[in-house]
Amino acid sequence: MEIFINLIIIIIMPFLFIGMINRTKALWAGKRGVPLFQFLYDFIKLLKKGQVISNTTSFVFQMMSVIYLASVIFACSLIPMVNHRAFFSFPGDFILFAYILGLGKFFTVISAMDTGSSFEGMGANREATFSIFVEPVFFVIISSFALITRNITFISIFTSLDNHGWIIMLIKFLTAAAFFEMILVEGSRVPVDDPNTHLELTMIHEVMILDNSGPDLAFIQYGTGLKMTAFSILIANILIPKNINILYSILSITGILLVIAVMIGLTESLIARYKLSRVPQFLFFMSSLSLIIFSLILFFIKGISL
Amino acid sequence: MNNLIFGTASILFGGIFIIFIKEKYKGIIQSLFTGIGMLFNIMIVISILIKGGSILTEILFPFPVGKITIVIDHLSSMFIAIISIGGFLTALYSIGYSKQYIENKKGTASFYFFLSTLIVSMILLVIVQNALAFLILWELMGLSSFFLVIFENEKKDVLKSGLYYLIAMHLGMAFILTAFVILSIKTGSYDFKAFSVLLKGSDAKINTFIFILFFIGFGTKAGFFPFHSWLPKAHPAAPSPISAIMSGIMIKTGIYGILRIILMSAVPSKGLSYFFIMVSVITGIYGILYAIAQKDIKMLLAYSSIENIGIIGLGMGIGMLGLSYGNRYIALLGFSGSLFHLLNHFVFKSLLFFNAGSVYIKTHTRDMSNMGGLIKKMPLSSALFLVGAIAIASLPPLNGFISEFIIYLGLINEIITGHIIAALVSITSITALSIIGILTLFCFSQVFSIVFLGAPRNPVDRINEAPLSMIIPMIILSIMLFAISLNSHFILIYLGKITALFTGEINAFQTNRIADILLNITIVFSAFIGIVLILFFIRFLLLSKKKISKNNTWACGYKSYNSKMQYTSSSFSNSILKMAAPFINYKVKKESNKSIFPKNIILNTHTEDIIENFIINPMITAINKILNLFSWIQNGNTQQYILYGIIFLVLILLYVVGVK
Structure with a gap:
């Protein structure tokens, strides 16, 4: 029962999340901004529309939106909600989490290449290149946690991380920072990518879906929102203490998600998009965070024998 | 045992029989005999699976060979199954592939004959337990594959690559020979059992030395870094079905050799295991980086085989580490992951090489920058390639993911043992494995999209779907991909039996623990497929009765867009x-x-391959230089040669007189 409540929250959350980001940006710029649920209205509108399909494309292009969304939904079903186990939970579930997102990425890349457009090729290429930095970071961080907690499922890693040594607190904070950066990369936000300007040669994710329209576009945009939510829930799992009841856990997850959305909005308002050659440096920052986390664990956590 | 004799005899008989029949029917007859052979061989595999244990026979051969012990244990039976199935599919695929040779009036008898000897020599190789017989079969396998590689010997570069391959094989064999000679001098026997007794009794240094010798020898066959340089030469030169059987099966005999050696030796030392893990990790990353750089599709697949050998090796390294730490669970994870990946790699690499062959037959080029847009003309082949690409990129829900998952589990379990060196090595390996994974994704999204998607870079009007005899083996292979993925827990229980050879008795509890995890994954995959189907249905509902129009790709307002502007x-x-x-x-x-x-x-x-450019080529140049110093001896002057003879005779005379 609780599992279903959690799942429903995850599914509704992206609309609020994106709305919150946009509202923050608008307020910072001194505007009133679009309605909070504008993303939902757009979503519904797109679902009702027909489609224009490129002559060059094949069945790959039509499969992509579905597989992308399915992979993200599926990844969500593997994430625990603070003190409640995920829909699916088994040893090594985080490996599947990373790889199922990889499947979605694979399809976005080949579908962009399917259109035969050089712009979409460029986006596809960049998306695939940058993801090389993201996945290893995720694995290093989670394996480091496995090292401290001696556990290999998401839920047991997060629950046994619940102690208040200052090193653990520091590690939690650094991990949250690394995951926050991961949200910016995976959700294609500023300073890596800009979701609002189309038609710029510096675009990554947006340019890959130039030819998608109607329900396909709705699926993809919702998928991206969902992906950001998923990573935010990971952060929530790390930060929130585990010994609270379901009501509090739902409230605190929502709270943390909104805080993250506001932070993304602020980042987008304060930082300009990096030029492309600087993006790898930004990504290397994430890699070094993960290595710092690992070395902290290696040097300061007791009980690791030589 | 009789089944195996019938099986191999049938395959070999087919190979000889086809020499005497019409070109047109050669492929069909050969496939028939290989198919019958496969059924017999599978029967023996099943009987071992049901009865458990192993079959042991001794056969007495005339003088130089002597008594040969034949043992078919679980490890051998797995290889027999893979070789038989792969051999049959290759023969089947060759029917369609060899049509081009028949059209060009090129006889295919030698092709099918050497194919049959290759299959038979590999099957026998994995069951003999005698050094001499092993070496003879090893050589037979090498030579058969060599003749298959140079089948298109009217092309000059094919011949050149073939010779490179032949030399590389024999350099590798020299190491295996040395190791076997050392062992047989010490034991006075050719039998593996005697070797095993010796190795288990001797100290770690000798064990390591022998292991390194074997590793270089077998590693050359398997394609471990830095002995891989023959792969990207031989695979593109060979006809596609041969590339498939070489990459899918033959290089695995190298892995088989190493596994046999691990079985024969004492528990490997920790240092050796770490060394093995590191070599494998380097092999993996090296292979996939070079694969990305290739423009020739078969060369790319060859480098990707190197990468996969790296992953298989990583699994073996974890297994060895588990043995050396005395942790059976990790050993189980490592070895079973490695064997699982071996099986998987056979399936998807054969599929991809077959596919590359059909593309080559239709486009007459292997250069990817001349392809593109083939999906419209060859929809079925494209779909099958896509399946293979998803599997090789180890993405769920196909089988490639499962084997890498088991290897990941092995690494993670190694981390949580808490040994600091183990943790460091494992974190490095996990990072490397995830980088390999994402690079493979990059590589195969690139191949698939450049070859099949987008607008055609060259005219494609005359291209059509590959013939049925080429499609059917590919369909069988892609069904196998799904079947393995959705029945992984059964396969793991089988692999657990093989792994028991390495770790001693594994209690069923540990195997079941992994099988349970895999069962979870099967459920999860089914759920995923369910979600995909539901979403497709929703999409279908949303789009029904809606207007769907077709138009050109939006080139951001640019009017005269053409296919040359695509990404290459x-x-x-x-x-x-x-x-x-x-x-x-x-x-x-x-x-x-x-x-x-x-x-x-x-x-x-x-x-450029750095190993080839900075190590092998300078070495060859140096050897050439030294040998050139002696070139005056061979000057083509008959009188001088006679003089050599006379000098020799005089010297002998003096020697004889002097001694007397």
Whole structure:
């Protein structure tokens, strides 16, 4: 029962999340901004529309939106909600989490290449290149946690991380920072990518879906929102203490998600998009965070024998 | 045992029989006999599976060979199954592939004959337990594959690559021979059992030395870094079905050899295991980086085989580490992951090589920058390639993911043992494995999209779908991909039995623990497929009765867009190769004239195998130089040769007189 409540929250959350980001940006710029649920209205509108399909494309292009969304939904079903186990939970579930997102990425890349457009090729290429930095970071961080907690499922890693040594607190904070950066990369936000300007040669994710329209576009945009939510829930799992009841856990997850959305909005308002050659440096920052986390664990956590 | 004799005899008989029949029917007859052989061989595999244990026979041969012990244990039976199935599918695929030879009036008898000897020699290789017989079969396998590689010997570069392959094989064999000679001198026997007794009794240094010798020998066959350089030469030169059987099966005999040696030796030392893990990790990353750089589709697949050998080796390394720490669970995870990946790699690599063959038959080129847009003309082949690409990129829900998952589990379990060195090595390996994973994703999204997707770069009007006899083996292989993925827990229980050979008795509890996890994954995969189907249904509902129009790709307002503006394989891979440039010797040469009216711009990207360029080639040049010093001896002058003879006779005379 609780599992279903959690799942429903995850599914509704992206609309609020994106709305919150946009509202923050608008307020910072001194505007009133679009309605909070504008993303939902757009979503519904797109679902009702027909489609224009490129002559060059094949069945790959039509499969992509579905597989992308399915992979993200599926990844969500593997994430625990603070003190409640995920829909699916088994040893090594985080490996599947990373790889199922990889499947979605694979399809976005080949579908962009399917259109035969050089712009979409460029986006596809960049998306695939940058993801090389993201996945290893995720694995290093989670394996480091496995090292401290001696556990290999998401839920047991997060629950046994619940102690208040200052090193653990520091590690939690650094991990949250690394995951926050991961949200910016995976959700294609500023300073890596800009979701609002189309038609710029510096675009990554947006340019890959130039030819998608109607329900396909709705699926993809919702998928991206969902992906950001998923990573935010990971952060929530790390930060929130585990010994609270379901009501509090739902409230605190929502709270943390909104805080993250506001932070993304602020980042987008304060930082300009990096030029492309600087993006790898930004990504290397994430890699070094993960290595710092690992070395902290290696040097300061007791009980690791030589 | 009788089944196996019938099986191999049938395959060999087919190979000889087809010499005497018409070109047209050769392929069909050979497939028939290989198919019958496969059924017999599978029967023996099943009987071992049901009865458990192993079959043991001794056969007495005339003088030089002597008594040969034949043992069919679980490890051998797994290889027999893979070789038989792979051999049959290759023969089946060759029916369609060899049509081009028949059209060009090129006889295919030697092709099928050597194919049958290759299959038979591999099957026998995995069951003999005698050094001499092993070496003879090893050589037979090498030679058969050599003749198959140079089948298109009217092309000069095919012959050159073939010779390179032949030399590499024999260099590798020299190491195996040395190791066997050392062992047989010490034991006075050729029998593996005697070797095993010796190795288990001797100290770690000798064990390590022998292991390293074997590793170099077998590693050359398998394609471990830095002995891999023959793979990217031999695979493109060989006909596609042969590339498939070589990459899918034959290089695995190298892995089999190493596994046999691990079985024969004492528990490996920790240092050796770490060394093995590190070599494998380097092999994996090296292979996939070079794969990304290739423009020739078969060369790319060859480098990707090197990468997969790296992953298989990583699994074996974890298994060895588990043995050396005395942790059976990790050993189980490592070895079973490695064997699982071996099985998987056989399936998807054969599929991809078959597919590359059909593309080659239709386009007459292996250069990816001349392809594109084939999905419209060859929809079935494209779909099958897509399946293979998803599997090889180890993405769920196909089988490639499962084997890597088990290897990941092994690494993670190693981390949580808490030994600091184990943790460091494992974290490095996990990072490397995830980088390999994402690079494979990059590589195969590139191949698939450059070859099959987008607008055609060359005219494709005359291209049509590959013939049925080529499609059917591919369909069988892709069904196998799904079947393995959705029945992984059964396969794991079988692999657990093989792993028991390494770790001693494994209690069923540990195998079941992994099988349970895999069962979970099966459920999860089914759920995923369910979600995909539901979403497709929703999409279908949303789009029914809606207007769907077709138009050109939106080129951001640019009117005269053409297919040459698409991304090519070199532009796609540029971003990665630029970052990895120091490791792979990546060079971009651009020639443009900056006059007012610009003319043609020539862009050339180029990568060279660093091992080949900086180690092997200088070595060959050095050897040539030294040997050139003696070239005056061979000057083609008959009188001088007679003089040599006389000098020799005089010297002998003096020696004899002197001694007397």
